[in-house]
Amino acid sequence: MPGTDRLDTAVYVRTGFRWMEDPDRPGTGTVTLAKQSRPLDIRWSRALPAGVVPVRLAVTRDRAGRYFLSALVDERMAPLPTAFVRGSRAPKATGVDVGLASLVTLDDGTRFDHPRLLWRYAEKLARLQRELHKKVRGSRNRGKAKQKIARVHGLLADKRKDMLDKLTTRLVRENQVLVVEDLSVMTLLRAARGRGRRRKARLNQAIADASWGELLRQLRYKCGWYGRTLVIVDRFFPSTRRCSACHAMGPRMDVSVREWTCPACGALLDRDVNAAANLRDEGMRLYWLMAASLPPGRKAPAVIKASDFEEGPPAA
Numbered sequence: 347m348p349g350t351d352r353l354d355t356a357v358y359v360r361t362g363f364r365w366m367e368d369p370d371r372p373g374t375g376t377v378t379l380a381k382q383s384r385p386l387d388i389r390w391s392r393a394l395p396a397g398v399v400p401v402r403l404a405v406t407r408d409r410a411g412r413y414f415l416s417a418l419v420d421e422r423m424a425p426l427p428t429a430f431v432r433g434s435r436a437p438k439a440t441g442v443d444v445g446l447a448s449l450v451t452l453d454d455g456t457r458f459d460h461p462r463l464l465w466r467y468a469e470k471l472a473r474l475q476r477e478l479h480k481k482v483r484g485s486r487n488r489g490k491a492k493q494k495i496a497r498v499h500g501l502l503a504d505k506r507k508d509m510l511d512k513l514t515t516r517l518v519r520e521n522q523v524l525v526v527e528d529l530s531v532m533t534l535l536r537a538a539r540g541r542g543r544r545r546k547a548r549l550n551q552a553i554a555d556a557s558w559g560e561l562l563r564q565l566r567y568k569c570g571w572y573g574r575t576l577v578i579v580d581r582f583f584p585s586t587r588r589c590s591a592c593h594a595m596g597p598r599m600d601v602s603v604r605e606w607t608c609p610a611c612g613a614l615l616d617r618d619v620n621a622a623a624n625l626r627d628e629g630m631r632l633y634w635l636m637a638a639s640l641p642p643g644r645k646a647p648a649v650i651k652a653s654d655f656e657e658g659p660p661a662a
Contacts, residue, residue: 366385403415403417409499410497438523440520443527446460453619461505461506523633526562526565535550577650585621588624591608592613
């Protein structure tokens with residue numbers, strides 16, 4: 347039905363489908379589901395591991411009326427070569443500060459822009475919402491209008507996921523250790539109340555559009571795949587207020603303040619770059635604490651959290 351609010355999924359185990367691999371394009375082929383005489387017409391977004399038969403298939407229809415085929419396969423991800431600092435045997439590390447002015451800022455000053463997809467498509471979504479409210483409830487035209495809105499949101503979700511996939515893959519490939527802050531995104535997205543609620547609502551929308559939670563989720567599992575280490579620093583660590591040059595504490599600052607001067611050493615600090623540098627330093631401190639506690643020859647785990655050290659470094 348057009349405009350349905352339900353996400354429909356059909357799952358097929360190994361005996362419920364027939365898989366024939368294309369010899370000219372390994373990892374792709376034809377899929378025929380149970381009780382169907384002809385194979386599905388599939389546009390492959392990526393090839394499966396060559397010679398591997400899917401264990402399970404799932405056919406899903408989203409709210410925009412699009413159909414997707416998901417395949418579950420057994421695959422062993424090969425770790426990437428260790429990334430070292432040029433000219434040394436120290437692991438290459440980077441502090442990753444997420445924000446709204448820039449989606450990601452690294453400690454070397456590299457910035458990745460916030461896509462601001464909701465802002466870019468706000469006018470189109472507003473027009474479609476006005477059209478929706480003119481339709482009679484329960485009518486087919488209202489269902490079609492809802493599906494148009496769902497298609498735009500589906501497009502935004504695809505763009506956002508593609509951008510985050512490319513960004514996180516680049517970060518993981520270029521660095522051995524990545525350091526992030528332990529963000530509670532759900533707490534940051536609490537409903538706005540009282541004075542300033544409109545400003546808080548706009549802030550919530552920008553945070554949701556940035557999809558910080560998805561970015562951190564991708565970093566976590568990709569570090570596990572490729573033999574990297576993700577260090578998660580405590581959320582109360584003063585990465586913004588601490589001077590990365592002399593470690594003196596600065597004043598509390600509104601989010602509108604993008605640069606500040608250290609009262610102790612006089613260094614002019616960019617808010618986001620300074621935070622990323624502090625995250626890198628604290629993350630590497632935790633990394634070496636964990637490395638010192640491990641048996642000789644054993645690699646650091648894929649994820650190290652500051653909470654692991656609440657009672658001192660773990661025993662070997």
